[in-house]
Amino acid sequence: MNESVTASLLANLKQYWGYPGFRPLQREAMTLVMSDRDSLVVLPTGGGKSLCYQVPAISRDGMALVVSPLISLMKDQVDSLQAVGVSAACINSMQTAQNKRDVAALIRRRELKLLYIAPERLVQPQTIEFLQGAGVSFIAIDEAHCISQWGHDFRPEYRQLRCLKTAFPNAAVHGYTATATEQVRADIAEQLGIADAEILVGSFDRPNLQYRVERRTDPTGQLQRILQRHKGESGIVYCISRKNVDSTSHSLNRIGFKTLPYHAGMSDEDRRKNQDAFIDEDVNIIVATVAFGMGIDKSNVRFVIHAEMPQSLENYQQESGRAGRDGLEAECCLLYAARDVDTWEFLMKDTEDPALRQAGQRAVSAMQQYCVSTRCRHRQLVEHFGQTLENDNCGACDFCLNEMQPVDEPMILGQKILSCVVRQGERFGAAYTAQVLRGSKAKRIVENGHEKLSTWGLLKDEPEPQLRNWFDQLLSQGFLRQVGEYNCLEVTPLGRQLLKGQATPMLLRLQVAESAQPVDDQWQGVDRDLFEELRAMRNRLAVQKQVPPYIIFSDATLRDLARQRPTHGGVLTRIHGIGAQKQKEFGAAVLQTIEEWCQSHNLATNIEIQSPVVASSGGRSRSSQASGSASAEYFDLFEQGLSIEEVANQLDRTVDTVSKYLGEYIKAYRITDIDPWIPPLLQKLVKQAIGQVGCERLKPVFEHLEGQVDYPRIRIVATAWEIEQSNATDDE
């Protein structure tokens, strides 16, 4: 596809949404829409599917039809589009007659760029007839997996969408879904009558999500510790049953966390009220069954906790994926206990179809395996969906963050545990075995004479949760198995080898959960108090405009504002997520809030510099820099024009570290001339690559360059490129 199309897509992305570049696969997906090639795009939740059709819709003539399953989703999308100045509307059963007439008039006047519509309405003959004369540019099917019986959310009304290909022979059809299975994918293409569709499948990894698993021993205490890491932030706590939703919500309220419950047993009205309170940020924490979530587009969910084990990895991916849609860091924690498996078995017992039931059991056991395994969580998740993770260390799970340390002598520890199991005659469960190993004199143990075993008290210094966790690890690695109604522990043939010293398990020690720190890279330079002030301003604007706060600004935008602290319009255009419309509508309120706050708190403003011209002429003002003293020594050397290597030598730091500071430096002073650090030829190569794949993420750029340029240098050129872009917009 030629470069001018890409350029016009990029220009609209910046003008309307205020985003500097594409996310992975967005450019490819948009290009297919621009060239009328039927397509099916599979991207994880938060991957940015909506923009894949929204940006093309405004970049070409005519009106795009968007099929969407839920009224709440449609409304949300239309609100978001209107907020960025795109003319969009929806047709659904909840509208008044007047409202419908207004929308019809807009369509007749060819004033709409996007029309959202429910499938059952779209396929009505009179609707089709009306729309046939309405200049439809293309058709987008959101949540396309709803068309497949094999998906997790089959909706029979989606099946009728097949007729669209005949009704609108000139319009290409594009499906969008986060569902990863091959079977569902093939089914979607088949059902939509787009067998030749181009299929794009993105990476299922969500690098900004931090995954952790803990064995559930003290649910309230564990939840409390996790929630304390997220004071004042929005999040969801999932439970399996309604009863547990109520009791968990209650316990959390009692220990001072304000929460609201949500489950199918509540009245429609109560549910709506609680959902709205969450969306409008009147309450931060919602405790819910999985009935909650679909249709919630809230982008700043900062944590998702499963207080009980989810039903399958597909479910877990979906549910935990509701965190961090804005691309900022977020935490996904799972608390599990062995009895969760029984709960799911119980819930599935009425499934009549034996094939479905077996599939359900397999899914539960894969989920359980995830809980007890000792491998990178990100890797396990993507591998489940048939993909691989490139990095050895994801840097965002309990395993890779070394929150679970390998024990010193795993073979000896494993032998201690297994020999205890053998000496007890392999007739007891995990709880009992743990008691024996810890040296308990419980009645039952004494009755069995087990206080006389040589293994009694062998691990008396280890807490019970740690022992139980090691049992899980030995079970998951096949050294032990559980048998019979009472889940008695039994040593497997592999376990016998371990006892003979012929095999070694991998055993990890749990660290205290407090050590878990949320990643806070993306808070760098952000004044947190100002962020809170801006959040309050966002809430006020949301009430005025009667839309959810995240439609006004995302958290990413608020952080960028609290980092750069603009007090005039020129700087405002550089802020992530502020396009022309939002600048016009909210610019004055934002600038005023920042100005007043910074004045009364003696904070530097317009952190970048006073004006871009000053930077290029060398008159950099040190007084307004964001960075603390650590960066000052780097900045001094950069200012003297020293190369990256020279600075690295002088300060005895790695090239990588120096590059990061260099990035901050050129950002802080909005430097576009980076010749002192990167040879012009390299700059040119990188910029060409950015023109092709955007620079929202660096990996595609790196790959496009086939490894010719390393990440630190790409990062610097990308930073300079973004500054250039925003300068260009300023000049317009």
Ligand code: ADP
């Ligand atoms: P999905 O439908 O795949 O779950 P969304 O379309 O809701 O994802 O996008 C998730 C969030 O990411 C939204 O807040 C959206 O504005 C933002 N987003 C999408 N594309 C980009 C981009 N290229 N740059 C920055 N943010 C983006």
Ligand code: ZN
């Ligand atoms: Zn990991």
